[in-house]
Amino acid sequence: MCGIVGYVGEKQAKPILINGLLRLEYRGYDSAGIATIEKAGIKCVKNKGRVSDLNNISSINSLEGTIGIGHTRWATHGKPSSTNSHPHLDNSGNFAVVHNGIIENYADLRDFLKSHHYNFLSETDTEVIPNLIHFYYESGKGSSQKRFLKAVIDACKMLKGSYAIEVLSSYYPDNMIVVRKDSPLVIGKGENENYISSDIPAILSFTKDFYLLNDKEFAFISRNSIEFYDENNRPIEKQAKSITWDAGSAEKNGFADFMLKEINEQPKSIRETIGSRISANSESILPDLNLTKSFLKSINKISIIACGTAMHAGLAGKFIFENLCEIPVEVEAASEFRYRNPIINEKTLCLFITQSGETADTIAALKLAKSKGAKTIAISNVVGSSISREADYTLYTHAGPEIAVASTKAYTSQIVLLAIIAINFAEKLEKNNQKIDELKKDILLLPSQVEEVLKSSDKIKDFAKRIYKEKDVFFIGRGIDYTTSLEGSLKLKEISYIHSEAYPSGELKHGPIALIENNVTVVSILTNRLLVEKSISNIQEVVTRGAKTFIVTNQELNYDFDEVIKIPKTNSLISPILSIIPLQLLAYYISKEKGLDVDKPRNLAKSVTVE
Numbered sequence: 372m373c374g375i376v377g378y379v380g381e382k383q384a385k386p387i388l389i390n391g392l393l394r395l396e397y398r399g400y401d402s403a404g405i406a407t408i409e410k411a412g413i414k415c416v417k418n419k420g421r422v423s424d425l426n427n428i429s430s431i432n433s434l435e436g437t438i439g440i441g442h443t444r445w446a447t448h449g450k451p452s453s454t455n456s457h458p459h460l461d462n463s464g465n466f467a468v469v470h471n472g473i474i475e476n477y478a479d480l481r482d483f484l485k486s487h488h489y490n491f492l493s494e495t496d497t498e499v500i501p502n503l504i505h506f507y508y509e510s511g512k513g514s515s516q517k518r519f520l521k522a523v524i525d526a527c528k529m530l531k532g533s534y535a536i537e538v539l540s541s542y543y544p545d546n547m548i549v550v551r552k553d554s555p556l557v558i559g560k561g562e563n564e565n566y567i568s569s570d571i572p573a574i575l576s577f578t579k580d581f582y583l584l585n586d587k588e589f590a591f592i593s594r595n596s597i598e599f600y601d602e603n604n605r606p607i608e609k610q611a612k613s614i615t616w617d618a619g620s621a622e623k624n625g626f627a628d629f630m631l632k633e634i635n636e637q638p639k640s641i642r643e644t645i646g647s648r649i650s651a652n653s654e655s656i657l658p659d660l661n662l663t664k665s666f667l668k669s670i671n672k673i674s675i676i677a678c679g680t681a682m683h684a685g686l687a688g689k690f691i692f693e694n695l696c697e698i699p700v701e702v703e704a705a706s707e708f709r710y711r712n713p714i715i716n717e718k719t720l721c722l723f724i725t726q727s728g729e730t731a732d733t734i735a736a737l738k739l740a741k742s743k744g745a746k747t748i749a750i751s752n753v754v755g756s757s758i759s760r761e762a763d764y765t766l767y768t769h770a771g772p773e774i775a776v777a778s779t780k781a782y783t784s785q786i787v788l789l790a791i792i793a794i795n796f797a798e799k800l801e802k803n804n805q806k807i808d809e810l811k812k813d814i815l816l817l818p819s820q821v822e823e824v825l826k827s828s829d830k831i832k833d834f835a836k837r838i839y840k841e842k843d844v845f846f847i848g849r850g851i852d853y854t855t856s857l858e859g860s861l862k863l864k865e866i867s868y869i870h871s872e873a874y875p876s877g878e879l880k881h882g883p884i885a886l887i888e889n890n891v892t893v894v895s896i897l898t899n900r901l902l903v904e905k906s907i908s909n910i911q912e913v914v915t916r917g918a919k920t921f922i923v924t925n926q927e928l929n930y931d932f933d934e935v936i937k938i939p940k941t942n943s944l945i946s947p948i949l950s951i952i953p954l955q956l957l958a959y960y961i962s963k964e965k966g967l968d969v970d971k972p973r974n975l976a977k978s979v980t981v982e
Contacts, residue, residue, distance in 0.1 A: 373398055373399045373442060373443060373444050373445050373457070373470070373471040373569075374392065374395025374396065374397075374398035374399060374442070374443045374471065374568075374569045374570070374573070375395075375440065375441065375442050375457075375469045375470070375471050375535060375537055375556070375567070375568070375569050376388055376391030376392055376395060376440070376441045376442075376566075376567060376568045376569070376573060376574070377439065377440045377441070377469075377537045377547055377549065377566065377567030377568070377592075378391075378437075378438065378439055378564070378565075378566055378567070379437075379438045379545075379546070379547050379564065379565050379592050379593060379594050380437055380438075380561065380563060380564025380565065380594045381437055381563055381564060381594060382437060382564065383434075383435055383436070383437060384405075384407050384434070384436055384437055384438055384439035385405065385407060385431065385434045385435075385436075385439065387439075387566075387577075388405045388407075388439050388440070388441035389405070389422065389425065389426070389441070391441060391566075391568055391573045391574055392405070392422040392441045392442070392443045392573075393422050393423070394572060394573040394574075394774075395443050395568065395569055395570060395573045396421065396422055396443050396971060397629075397774055397775065397776050397970065397971060398443065398445065398471075398569060398570070399443050399444050399445025399446075400421055400422070400443055400444075400445070400971050401419070401444045401445060401446045401451035402417065402418060402419045402420060402443075402444045402446070402451045402452070402453070402455065402456035402457075403417065403418070403420070403421065403422040403424070403425055403441070403442065403443045403444065403456065404416060404417020404418065404425070404441065404442055404456045404457050404458055404469075405417070405425065405431075405434070405439055405440065405441040405442075405458070406439060406440050406441075406458040406460075406467040406469075406539060407434045407435075407436030407437075407438065407439035408436045408438050408439070408539055408541060408544045409433075409434065409435065409436045412464065412465070412541040413460065413464060413465070413466075413467045413539060413540075413541050414430075414433065414434055414436075415458050415460065415467060416428050416430050416431045416434065417442075417453060417456035417457065417458065418453045418456060419451050419452050419453050419456065422443055437594075438539065438544065438545065438546075438547060438594075439539070440458055440467065440468075440469045440537040440539055440547070440567075441458075441469065442456070442457035442458060442469035442470075442471075444456060444457060447473055447496070449493055449494030449495045450494070454492055454493050454494075455493045455494055455495050457469045457470065457495075457497060458539075459493065459495065459497050459498045459500070459501055460501055461489075461501035461502045461504065461505040462489055462490055462502060462505065463505055464541070465505065465540055465541045465542060466501040466504050466505050466508070466538060466539070466540050466541075467501060467538070467539040467540075468497065468500045468501040468504070468536060468537065468538050468539075469497075469536070469537050470497040470500060470534055470535070470536050471534070471535045471554045471555075471556075471569055472532060472533035472534035472535060472552075472553065472554040473496060473532045473533055473534075474496040474497070474499060474500070474530050474531070474532045474534065475531045475532035476529075476530070476531040476532070477496035477499050477532075480499040480503065480529060480530075481499055484499060484502050484503065484506065487506060489502045489505075489506070496532075500526060500530070500534075500536060501538075503525075503526035503529055503530075504522050504523055504526045504538060505522075506526075507521070507522040507525040507526050508522035508540075508542075516543070516546070516591060517604075519540055519542065519543050519546070519548065519591075520548060520589065520591055520600065520604065521604060523536075523538055523548045523550065523589065524589060524600070524602060524604055527550055527552075527587070527589075527602070528602065530552075532553075533552060533553035533554045533731060534550070534551065534552050534553070534554055535549075535550075535551040535552075535554035535555060535556040535569060536549065536550050536551070537549045537567060545593050545594070546591060546592065546593050547567070547592045548589060548590065548591055548592070549567055549584070549589070549590050549592065550584070550587070550588065550589045550590070551584045551585075551586065551587075551588070552586045552587050553586060553731060553734070553757070554569075554729070554731075555569050555570065555727070555729040555756070555757065556568075556569060556584050557569075557570070557571055557574075557581050557582065557583055557584070557755075558581065558582040558584070558590055558592070558597060559571075559574045559577060559578040559580065559581055560578060560580040560581070560582065560597070560611050561577060561578050563594050563595050564594055565592050565593075565594065565597060566578060567592070570727075570753075571614055571753070571772075572772040572774065575614065575772075579613055579614050579615070580611045580612070580613055580614075581611060581612050581613075581614055581755070582597065582599075582609050582610075582611050582612075583609075583612060583755040583760075584599075584609075585760065586757075587601065587602040588600070588601060588602075588607065588609075589601075589602075612754070612755055614754065627963075628775065628959075628969045628970050629774040629775040629970045630775035630777055630779060630866070630959055630969045630970055631959060631969075633773055633774070633775055633779045633780045634779045634780070634825070634952065634955050634956060634959065635825060636770075636771070636780050637779065637780045637783050637784075637821050637825075637952065638818040638819070638821045638822045638825075639771075639818070640768070640769070640770035640771060640780040640781075640783070640784050641783055641784060641787050641817050641818050641821060641948070642818040643769035643770070643771070643784075644768045644769050644770065644784040644787045644788055644791075645787060645791070645814060645815065645817075645818075646769065648791050649791055649794060649811050649814060649815070650811070650815075651808070651811055651812050651815060654798050655791060655794050655795040655798060655811075657766065657791070657792065657795050659764060659765065659766055660748065660764050660766060660792070660795065662720075662746070662764075662796070662799070663799070664799045664800060664801075666746070667696075667698075667720075667796055667799055667800055668800065669718060670698065670718050670719060670720045670746075671699070671718045671719070672698065672699045672700065672701060672718075672719055672720075673692055673698055673699070673700045673701070673719075673720045673721075673722065674700075674701045674702075674703060674713070674715060674719055674720070674721045674722070674740070674745075675688055675689065675700060675701070675702045675703070675721075675722045675723075675724065676702075676703050676704075676705045676708050676721060676722070676723050676724075676733060676736045676737070676740075677702075677704075677705055677723065677724035677725065677730075677733060678704060678705045678706060678725070678730055678732055678733060679778075679861065680726075680777075680778040680781070680782045680858060680861065681724040681725055681726060681730075681733075681778075681781075681782075681785060682702065682703075682704055682705075682724070683782065683854055683857050683858040683861065684724055684782050684785035684786050684789065684858075685702045685722070685724055685785075685789070686702050686854040686857065687786045687789070687851060687854045687855075687947045688700070688702075688722075688785075688786065688789035688790075688793070689701075689702050690850070690851045690854075690944055691789060691790050691793045691944045691945070692789075692793045692796070694944055695793045695794065695796070695797040695802060695803075695806065695807065695810070695944075696793055696796045696797050696800060696802065697800075697802070698796075703736075704732075705723070705730065705732040705733040705735070705736040706732040708732075708736040708739070709735060709736055709739050713739075713740075713743075715740055715743050715744075715745045716743055716744050716745065717744040717745065717746075719740070719743075719745040719746075720745065720746050720748070721737070721740040721745045721746070721747050721748070722747075722748045722749075722750060722789075722792075723736065723737045723740075723747065723748070723749050723750065723758060723762065724749075724750045724751075724785055724789075725749070725750070725751055725756075725758055726751070726752045726753075726768075726770075726773060726778055726781040726785075727751070727752070727753055727756060728749070728751035728752070728753040728756020728757055728758040728759055729753075729756055729757050729758070730758075733758065734757055734758050734761060737749065737758060737761050737762060738761060741761070741763075746763055746764075747761075747762045747763045747764070748762060748763065748764045748765070748766065748792075749761070749762035749764070749765045749766070750765075750766055750767075750768065750785060750788055750789070751765060751767060751768070752767065752768045752769075752770050752771075752773065752781055752784070753767075754767060766788060766792065768781065768784035768785055768787070768788050769784070770784040774970065775969065775970045776865070776866075776970060776971060776972055776975050777862055777865045777866050777958070777969075777972065777975075779862075779955050782858065782951065783821075783948045783951065783952075786945065786947055786948050787814065787817065787945075787948060790810065790814060790944065790945055791814070794807055794810060794811065809942065810942050810944060810945070813941045813942040813945060814945060816939075816941065817941070817945065817948055817949070820938075820939040820941060820949055821948070821949065821952060823938075823939055824938050824939070824949055824952045824953065825952065825956075827936050827937075827938075827953060827956075828956050828960075830934070830936065831936065831953055831956045831957050831960060832956075832960045834921060834933075834934045834957065835957055835960035835961045835963075835964055836960075836964055837919075838892045838919065838961065839867070839960075839961045839964035839965055841869060841890075841891070841892055842869065842870060843869070843870050843871065843872075843886070843891060844860075844863060844869055844870075844871040844891075844892045844893075844894065845871065845872055845873075845874065845883070845886070845887070845891065845892070845893045845894070845913075845918075846859050846860045846871060846872070846873040846874070846893075846894045846895075846896070846954075847873070847874050847875070847876040847879065847893060847894070847895050847896075847909060847910075847913075848873075848875070848876060848895065848896035848897070848906075849875060849876045849877060849897075849899065849902045849905065849906050849909075850899055850902060850943075851898075851899070851943060851944065851946060851947060852876075852896040852897060852898055852899065852902075852906075852946070852947075852950065853873070853874075853875045853876070853896075854947055855896045855923075855946075855947045855950045855951050855954070856873035856874070856894070856896055857873045858947070858951055858954070859873070859894060859896070859951060859954030859955075859957075859958070860872060860873040862954060862955055862958035863954075863957070863958045863961065865958070865972050865975060866958055866959070866962040866967065866969055866972045867958055867961045867962045867965060867967065868965075868967070868972075868973070869961065872886075876895070876905070876906055876909035876910075877905070877909065879909055879912060879913070880912065884912060884913070884916070887913050887916045887917075887918050888916065888917060888918075889916075889917030889918075890917060890918075890919060891913075891917070891918050891919070892918065892919045892920075892921060893910070893913045893918045893919070893920055893921070894920075894921045894922075894923070894954065894957070895909075895910050895920060895921070895922050895923070896922075896923045896924070896950050896954075897910075897922060897923070897924040897926055897928075898923075898924060898925050898926070898938075898943055898946035898949075898950055899943045899946070900926060900943075903926050907928070907930065910922070910930075910932070911930075914932070919933045920932040920933045920934070921933065921934045921936070921957070922934065922935045922936065923936045923938060923950050923953045923954065924936070924937065924938070925937065925938050925939060925940045925941070925946070925949070925950075936953045938950060938952075938953070
């Protein structure tokens with residue numbers, strides 16, 4: 372979950388590396404560091420803290436090299452400290468490495484290297500890598516490019532786990548080697564310069580042409596060439612891919628925080644995700660998903676597998692698929708999926724949802740599903756991501772770069788795309804045409820309706836000022852509104868550090884109501900007209916016990932609640948797309964009242980690329 376960046380070119384590397392790391396801080400921000408090759412060899416500057424803190428280290432001013440690597444850390448092995456920060460050097464100081472991932476057998480490798488008289492300064496798993504490279508380099512012969520490359524390849528063959536690695540060597544001051552396995556890494560192609568990064572947005576302002584590495588592929592990079600090799604040191608050919616994202620979409624553009632910007636971008640991200648896939652008067656168009664009627668009739672269930680916010684989108688999707696397609700749907704946490712021997716086979720259709728396309732647990736779950744014969748569909752926001760190269764089919768949300776750690780526009784775009792897929796399946800299965808046509812019309816209204824919801828931000832901000840000091844908040848809802856409660860609760864936990872729980876409204880009296888006391892805030896979502904009376908009854912139960920109430924609804928309520936946020940009426944199957952937005956704003960404004968870093972909440976990273 373760390374972020375790595377690299378540069379090989381004619382310009383001074385330091386400012387480019389710092390710029391890239393600042394854009395990658397959503398991947399980790401416990402510590403940071405950069406290394407460049409200078410006339411005297413490799414020079415490294417690193418420390419505990421944010422990337423911006425590197426500029427306070429006087430020695431950084433001496434870095435003038437035109438080739439370098441950088442790292443912003445989310446700590447796994449070893450607490451955040453200057454010593455544990457990357458880059459890490461080998462004992463000779465001739466090889467420097469930055470690494471994103473986890474080396475699972477690092478303890479055994481340490482013992483092996485110690486037996487060959489290598490010493491270790493840090494507590495990290497990464498420090499074994501430069502020393503392994505040195506070990507294999509010393510056992511090689513000559514000083515050619517092939518010796519350097521072979522040493523890196525041989526070292527990587529010893530590694531178990533996940534990694535994206537950049538390697539510098541003072542013996543090869545014009546070159547860098549990079550490799551990936553189960554962790555993201557892209558190479559941006561420039562004119563007499565090349566860029567390396569964990570994510571495309573970090574270097575999108577420099578280039579739009581990218582090489583996407585597959586697992587165990589190595590790149591030998593200079594300022595004017597990139598050579599690719601497989602794990603057997605055989606040359607391979609790769610084609611650059613042009614990325615159409617606007618570089619400005621990775622900037623705040625006048626907003627105080629990326630999260631607020633991304634909340635306000637939801638009308639656009641939903642509109643882009645809908646695109647030409649559906650229209651009011653014709654069948655849905657999903658050219659990248661050519662599943663037949665006979666296949667859909669043959670499956671006995673759909674499994675939706677994801678993590679965190681993406682899993683909550685999947686829970687909303689369950690209601691849509693079951694209602695439109697009449698196919699049973701299971702929703703599972705990817706982190707648990709592999710460890711219970713899931714009953715899936717060629718009659719199972721598996722959907723995997725991940726914003727980044729790099730979520731380690733989700734990718735591992737997909738590989739298991741494929742091994743059992745299931746057909747697999749990936750839903751991602753990042754073109755060319757790892758999961759898109761593993762799945763049988765990939766459909767993209769077109770939300771644009773999402774920088775804030777807490778996901779907002781990706782979530783609503785995922786539900787929109789799930790609804791479109793469900794419509795496509797229902798049309799092929801020749802289900803209720805009137806129901807499908809009505810849902811299409813409602814989906815097409817969503818962008819303008821989201822704009823209406825965003826106008827409630829001042830009212831939500833005022834309520835946030837009243838409750839930001841609270842220690843516990845509860846979220847309740849029935850049916851599909853419960854899925855929104857789960858996501859609203861997660862948003863609040865992620866960025867405000869307030870303990871919150873979500874419950875189905877009808878479950879309150881089965882235990883959780885014991886937690887309701889005077890002045891506790893209860894957030895209730897109420898969008899299904901068929902459940903109004905029962906939901907109001909549950910809300911009255913908490914009001915009777917002294918709770919403050921924050922209601923998000925599209926129904927007419929003649930009750931005196933503390934705060935009611937009205938949202939437009941829509942089909943209940945897609946209501947979470949509208950009802951989550953007030954909860955995103957509530958979490959945002961509470962966090963701002965507490966003076967917290969909204970975009971970079973503690974202990975979290977944007978893309979969870981390790982299990």
